[in-house]
Amino acid sequence: MKFNRIYALVLRFYYLFRHSWDRIGDAFYWPTIDLMIWGLTSTFFKSFAPNAPPIILIILSGHMFWLIVWRAQYEITVNLLEELWNRNMINIFVSPINFSEWVTSFIIVGITKAAMSFPFAMLVIYLAYKIQMFFFSWYFIPIIFLMFMTGWWVGFLVSGLILRFGTKVQTLAWTFAWLIGPFAAIYYPVSTLPGWAQKIALFIPASYVFEGAREIISKGYTDPGKFYISFVINLFYLILSILFLYSSFKKVLQKGLVKVY
Amino acid sequence: MDILQAMSLTKKFGKFTAVNNVSFSLKEGEILGLLGANGAGKTTTIQMLLGVLTPTNGEVRYFGKNLLENREEILEQVNFSSTYTQLPWLLTVEENLTYTSYLYEIKNRKERVRKLVEVFRLNKLFKEQMKELSSGEVTRVNLAKAFINHPKVLLLDEPTASLDPETSDYIRKILVKERNMFNVSIIWTSHNMGEVEEVCDRVVFINHGKVIANDTPEKLAKTIEICHVALNVPDGLKRTIEICQNKKVHYKLEARNIVVDLKEKDIPGFLRELMDRGVVYDQISIDKPTLEDYFLQVAPKKAKDEI
Numbered sequence: 421m422k423f424n425r426i427y428a429l430v431l432r433f434y435y436l437f438r439h440s441w442d443r444i445g446d447a448f449y450w451p452t453i454d455l456m457i458w459g460l461t462s463t464f465f466k467s468f469a470p471n472a473p474p475i476i477l478i479i480l481s482g483h484m485f486w487l488i489v490w491r492a493q494y495e496i497t498v499n500l501l502e503e504l505w506n507r508n509m510i511n512i513f514v515s516p517i518n519f520s521e522w523v524t525s526f527i528i529v530g531i532t533k534a535a536m537s538f539p540f541a542m543l544v545i546y547l548a549y550k551i552q553m554f555f556f557s558w559y560f561i562p563i564i565f566l567m568f569m570t571g572w573w574v575g576f577l578v579s580g581l582i583l584r585f586g587t588k589v590q591t592l593a594w595t596f597a598w599l600i601g602p603f604a605a606i607y608y609p610v611s612t613l614p615g616w617a618q619k620i621a622l623f624i625p626a627s628y629v630f631e632g633a634r635e636i637i638s639k640g641y642t643d644p645g646k647f648y649i650s651f652v653i654n655l656f657y658l659i660l661s662i663l664f665l666y667s668s669f670k671k672v673l674q675k676g677l678v679k680v681y
Numbered sequence: 682m683d684i685l686q687a688m689s690l691t692k693k694f695g696k697f698t699a700v701n702n703v704s705f706s707l708k709e710g711e712i713l714g715l716l717g718a719n720g721a722g723k724t725t726t727i728q729m730l731l732g733v734l735t736p737t738n739g740e741v742r743y744f745g746k747n748l749l750e751n752r753e754e755i756l757e758q759v760n761f762s763s764t765y766t767q768l769p770w771l772l773t774v775e776e777n778l779t780y781t782s783y784l785y786e787i788k789n790r791k792e793r794v795r796k797l798v799e800v801f802r803l804n805k806l807f808k809e810q811m812k813e814l815s816s817g818e819v820t821r822v823n824l825a826k827a828f829i830n831h832p833k834v835l836l837l838d839e840p841t842a843s844l845d846p847e848t849s850d851y852i853r854k855i856l857v858k859e860r861n862m863f864n865v866s867i868i869w870t871s872h873n874m875g876e877v878e879e880v881c882d883r884v885v886f887i888n889h890g891k892v893i894a895n896d897t898p899e900k901l902a903k904t905i906e907i908c909h910v911a912l913n914v915p916d917g918l919k920r921t922i923e924i925c926q927n928k929k930v931h932y933k934l935e936a937r938n939i940v941v942d943l944k945e946k947d948i949p950g951f952l953r954e955l956m957d958r959g960v961v962y963d964q965i966s967i968d969k970p971t972l973e974d975y976f977l978q979v980a981p982k983k984a985k986d987e988i
């Protein structure tokens with residue numbers, strides 16, 4: 421892997437970010453709107469049952485952590501789509517860049533954007549609701565890392581599908597993450613799900629993280645085993661998704677980048 | 682020395698064979714025209730030469746090394762430009778060239794970008810977004826991008842297709858100059874046969890996915906025996922037409938002008954016969970066969986033969 425090539429693509433997406441109001445909106449506007457709506461809704465519910473569990477913190481922290489999954493997968497899939505919309509894939513791959521450098525650049529762009537959006541969202545929560553996300557203390561680190569892992573494998577899986585089937589399935593870039601959202605139990609305990617959905621939730625690594633986060637909010641601690649399970653499932657899916665993306669890329673080379681895009 | 686070798690390249694898409702056992706080579710400092718009608722297999726061949734399309738059979742070698750096995754090392758020294766590909770349209774010319782410069786290991790990036798901007802007359806467009814540029818301007822940015830890494834091999838897909846005649850001529854001169862100065866080897870596809878005759882040292886004709894000719898433009902043109910004899914005939918046009926019809930030669934009329942297609946060796950006899958029949962002509966021009974004649978006559982004929 422060569423740093424200059426990875427940097428080239430990161431730079432390409434930084435330039436795009438600078439020029440695109442869509443991208444700036446994605447990073448700051450939508451998270452703010454979401455947090456305001458969810459925060460105000462939770463405040464309203466809280467007014468009915470003042471002694472109930474800290475519903476505002478549960479909802480907003482769930483939303484915040486899901487924001488990382490969303491951003492990580494979005495940066496991978498939408499940046500791939502950006503190359504397809506611009507018919508720029510051929511220009512990228514006639515250069516010496518290789519598959520792993522290409523994938524790494526997506527990951528770096530995702531982390532960078534999340535590093536901008538997440539603190540911004542934390543600030544919004546603090547200013548609007550006086551809630552400190554550092555409440556999670558050291559648990560904060562594994563939670564964020566595991567959320568990134570989920571975002572990456574979702575992103576690679578969707579990118580593999582887009583490479584195979586082209587832009588006609590591009591809607592998956594915006595919708596696929598939400599398909600697993602209900603089973604990830606972002607805002608409610610897994611036990612709220614119907615029986616069959618609880619079984620599916622067992623295979624969704626984010627569900628363990630959200631369960632753990634809620635436990636930290638209510639008890640101040642959680643069983644680290646939840647995070648270990650999440651890590652193992654995430655790692656398994658991540659490996660599978662990268663293999664799938666690679667095989668899709670090889671498939672595209674059979675058809676030809678120009679012919680397909 | 683062969684800098685690039687296409688060895689028995691074949692590409693099949695299902696039952697359709699787009700490229701069939703194509704072999705040719707490119708020498709150091711050579712400009713090779715890759716010609717053929719639309720759908721002949723040129724783009725498919727170029728994609729295989731760039732490693733963005735996997736051949737069904739065959740091998741591509743640059744500098745004696747297999748492309749698939751030495752992709753990164755080879756592509757550091759190769760580049761590509763096509764009128765039909767785009768660059769990210771929200772980025773400015775400067776940004777496109779800058780990020781591309783990082784894709785290759787280039788020393789003095791800023792200086793290189795500045796030099797290319799001058800060479801391809803992009804100074805006024807430097808801060809413009811790609812979406813604001815005309816197609817000719819985009820082509821020039823694409824060409825600047827293709828030169829960013831001081832390539833030893835350049836693959837140019839119709840590099841002057843969207844340019845006005847003055848800019849086309851300028852770009853052709855730039856490309857030939859670069860070749861002369863740095864010994865760059867170039868593969869050049871074009872439908873402009875005059876351009877190909879002007880710049881290419883050799884041409885490879887592809888038709889229906891097969892190489893049907895591989896020679897210098899002059900030699901290929903010479904394989905066509907037919908010359909175009911244009912005469913302005915103030916007196917005796919009907920007699921001239923009769924002579925053409927008797928000899929069963931093709932002719933084309935335009936007012937008092939007649940253009941007769943004749944083999945070079947038959948021209949003196951034809952002119953003598955005109956004199957004998959009292960035909961008066963006050964202007965004559967004889968156009969020797971060109972690469973375009975070759976393209977128009979040989980390619981369709983070969984295609985028909987295959988059908």
